[in-house]
Amino acid sequence: MIPGSTPSVESLRDVREPSSPQELADVLRVAADEGRAVVPVGGGGALAVGNLTADDAIPVSTRNLSRVIDYQPTDMTLSVQSGASLAKIRSVLGEHGQMLPIEAAIPTTATIGGLLATALTGPRRYGGGSLRDVIIGITVAYPDGTVGKAGGLVVKNVSGFDMMRIHHGALGTLGVITSANFKVLPIPRSEFSVLHPLKSLADLGDLLPRLRAPSLRPVSLVIRRELNQWLLAARFEGRPSGLDAVASSIGGFLDLSGKVDDADSSDYWQLFMDGRAFSDLDEVRLQIRAMPTESVALAERALEIAERTGAKVSRIEIEPGVGLVTISWAHNEDVSALTIGAIREALPEATVTVLTAPDTVKRAMDVWGEEPEAIDLMRRLKQEFDPNRVLNPGRFAGKI
C-alpha cells in the first residue's frame, strides 16, 4: 500500500497547470511512464475527500481550463471546461435566468470538474436533482495520453455507453474530466424558505409525511441541530401564486414566523452549504446514506452512539427526502475511530462514508466503508483505464 496523506491546498507544490486537454493527457502519460502518481485538483476544496493517497503525487490543476466553451440559452445547453468555478457558471447562466442544479460550499472556488468528480450535492437534490441528472456530454484526459469524449451537446442522446455517469463520482480515478456538457434549467421564478424550530426530533410528529404531498413538497428539506436547537428548514420554489397557496397550506403545521423570501432564502442555503466546506483538518465528518424514511431514526442512533463514545457532535444534518445524514465532531484520538466503528456496526443497512478525518483516522480504515458487492468489476474498470494506478492511487472505494 502506498503510504500516504491527505493533500491540502497549502501543501501543494510544483502544481502542473496544463492549458489544453491534450496537455493534461500528456502530463498523465508522462507520469504513467515515470511511475508517478497524480492528484487532479479543481478548486482544492475537496482534497480531504477519500482515503490517503501517494505522498509524492503530482498535483495537476484545471485552473487553466476554465473557459465556457459554448452556451446556447435558447437550446438550454452549456459546454464548459472543468476548471470553471460554479460562481462563474452561475453568473453566465444567470444572465439568461438559467442555472445548473448543483449547490456547493464556496462557489467561487468550487469547480464544475470537482463537483462532478466528487458527486457531492446539497439538499436541493431532493426536488431539484443533481449534475448526474443533467450531464449530457464529457471530455476526459486519460493516463494513456489520449483525450476521449462521449455524449454530445443535445439534451437527449443514447449514442454509445454512458461515459458521463461513469466519470461522475469516480473521484478522477479513471481519467481527468477536461470539459462537460449540460442541459441547463430555468431559475424558478420565486422561492421561499421556512425555518421551523423543533424541541427535539420526536417533535417532528407527522411533519415529514405531510411535506411529502406532491403539491406541498419542498425542493430542499433539512433537519439540523444548531446551537442545541433543532430546526427544520424547507425551501419551496415555483410561481408566486402557487407559492402563496403552499404558504397558506403549510401555515397550518409549520411556524411561518421564520419565513424568508427569494434572495434571503437562497442566501440562507448558500450559507448552509458554505458551512459544509472542508476547512477544519481536525474535523471528522460522516455521511450516512439510507432509505429516506429511515434517515431520522438513523440520525438518532448515530447521536446515541456518539454520546456513548464521547464524540462531541458539532453538527448534524438530516436530509429526510434523499435519505442522507451528515454528522461531524471535533477529532479526538481516543474516540474518533471507535465512534466510526460503532456507527458502522450499528447501522449495517446504511452506507457510512467518512467524508473527512485526520490522517491518523484515515490510515486505519477504508473511509468508503465496506467494499461494494461489485468491487471486482470496479477494480477491472480501474485496470482498463489506469493500469499503472496513476490517478489518485488508493484514494477511492476499495482503495482503488
Next chain:
Amino acid sequence: MNANAQLIADLERVVGADSVFHSPSDLLVYEYDGSVEGAVDLARPVAVVLPRTVEQVAEIVRIGKRSGLPIIPRGAGTGLSGGAVAQSGGIIVALTRMDQILSVDYENEIALVEPGVINLELSDFTGQRGYFFAPDPSSQRACTIGGNVAENSGGPHCLKYGVTTNHVLGLEFVTADGDVKWVQNGQAGYDLTAALVGSEGMLGIVTKARVKITPAPEQVSVILAAFPDIEAASQAVTAIISAGIVPAALEMMDALTIQAVEPAFHAGYPMDAGAVLLIEIDGRPEDVQETQTEIESICRQAQAMQVRSATSKVERDLLWKGRKMAIAAMGRLAPNYYLHDTVVPRTRLPETMKRVYEIADDFSLPIANMFHAGDGNLHPLMLFDRHNKSEVERVLEASKHLITYCVEIGGALTGEHGIGTEKRGYMRLVFDENDLAAMAGVKQTFDPAAMFNPEKIFPSGYVCGEVRALRAQAIAQKHGIYPM
C-alpha cells in the same frame, strides 16, 4: 448428440422443455424486433430461452460461456435499432416471463421489478396509489422495463421528468461469468448502475431493477396550438422555453401527420394546419393555470391559428390520442415506414425540418413528422413499400443524408432508440478512435470475451479487446466513415 442438440438439452435442463424454442417456426418471431428490415438484417438465433428466475439466467449464461455462443438479452422486442436481434446467431434470453412487480415502497417512492414487467403495468399498478413510472416510450403498452433500462428509453414526458437513467436506482444483473451482482446508485465506488443503463445488453443481463416511482401531479393541462407552418410552431417552442417554462411534454406534428391522423381518430386537429403543437403542463393548480395562460399567449403571438386547452382527463386523452396513434395512422398512407430518431439543438429545428422536406423531395419519399420538439428529438417517418426495391434503396440513401445533416449541425445519432446494429455504421461520424476506445474499455471490463449482444453499438469490425492495436491503425485512416 451434435453440439446444437447438446446445447438445447442443457438449456432445457435449466428451464424446462416448454421454455426453450429451437424449431425454425418458433424462432421466426425472434428473428427481428421493431426495426426496419433493410436497415437491420433479420437473423436467426440458435435457441430462445425464457427463464423465470435469476438463477436460471445465471445458469444459461454459464452454458453460453462454455458453448462460446453469443447471448442476446431481449425484452418485448419493440426496439427500433435492432438491439434485440441475434446478429451473429447465439442464444436469445427472452426475459418476458420474469414479469413480477416484486415490491413497491410508496413512502420511499421506489419499486423493485423484474425486467419483463411491462412499462405501463408499473404505472397502472402504482397509479392506484397516485404514482407513476415516468419514462413513457411510445411502445409503453408492450415494452418491458428491462428493455427500457437497456436502451435508456425516453418518451414525450422525459422533457420534464428525465429519461430512464434518471429513474433507475439499483440493478441486479448476471455478469459474463454467470455471477449475480447488485449495484446501486449512491453506494461506494463507480456508478455501475449508470454504466448498465443504455448499454444495450452488451454488459450483462439485468434481472431486477429498483426504480423511482413519481407522485402524479395534482393538476395537468394540455394545450393544443395549430400553426400555419413549422417555422411558426418552432418559434413558439423557442419562446416557451425562453420564458423559462419546462412543460411536461412539448410535441409537434406536421401537415402530413395531421392529415393522416385526423380522419382516423378525430382528435380535433385542424386539417389545414401546417403544424400542431401539443403542450402538456403539470404541477400545483395555481402554477398550471398561470403557465397555461402564458403559453396560450406565446402561441397566439407566434401566429397560432387556433389554441385550445383541456384539463379534464377525457379531453386531454382525446388531444393526445392523435399523437399517440400517429404511427398507427401511417398505415393509411403506406404499407411500411422507417422511423428515425436524430436529435438537433432545439433552435436548429426550423432549418432541420426544411432539410427533411428537401430530402423528401430529392428522394421522392413522403416523410411525416411527429416529434419531441422540446428536446429537439426528431422522428422523421419515411413512408415506403418494402416490396418496391427502388423505394427501399431510396429510403436507406435518404436516411444517410438525414443523419449526416443532423450530426453536421451539432446533433446526435439517436435520442432514445439506441445505436443497435442500425446506426453502428454511423458511430464514426460522431466519435473518433479515442472516444470509441474509452467505451471499449467499459465493454472490456464487463465482458472481455464479447459474449453479450455482439455486433451492436461499435462499428462493424471493431473488436473491443484489440482497441489499443486498432487505435494505431486507425490514426492512419482517421475520420474514415464505415460503409453501411
